[in-house]
Amino acid sequence: AQKITQTQPGMFVQEKEAVTLDCTYDTSDPSYGLFWYKQPSSGEMIFLIYQGSYDQQNATEGRYSLNFQKARKSANLVISASQLGDSAMYFCAMRDVLITQGGSEKLVFGKGTKLTVNP
């Protein structure tokens, strides 16, 4: 079964600086997908970025980039030029496909990292 580990319960960053949120994963599947979601205090999970295991390049979406190191099984999220609105919980997740259950595809989440951006 897939497992996601986020070792940073909380991170602090100054506005306009870059920050890296760590994520390591464990899977025996050769093909997998990794996601990052943002959860502000309002509670909604907002999709940020996706990395497929066979993607040749690291994924980027605006100020978000994913530092994907396959050999180390890590998929760290890098946020450049932090903004006050980036303060939120950030979750790393992996797609877990269960062929025996008719192709169930759930997301397995880590425990999250609380990011606080200071002015």
Next chain:
Amino acid sequence: EAGVAQSPRYKIIEKRQSVAFWCNPISGHATLYWYQQILGQGPKLLIQFQNNGVVDDSQLPKDRFSAERLKGVDSTLKIQPAKLEDSAVYLCASSLVSGEAYEQYFGPGTRLTVT
């Protein structure tokens, strides 16, 4: 495009009472998920529907939780009777199809407090 709608946003009940949550996914999304997010943890899948059929309910406590998705559109999650440990945020998500990089779109969640 309207997002995933959930109601109510907040609910407080006493243990042993029953409660129901409603979710309306994004129009045209075939797959619907219910997740439970306990404070301090990431969401955990309770049940996944593909149209109106159940694909995965392996982590649903079936002695007290039930869910249905009639006509393959909106869905209801019920807890009867509730326990203190059911206090959590219940998130509904939908996706266009299962597979590959199709991300799941989440609703605002229902925060349940059981006293």
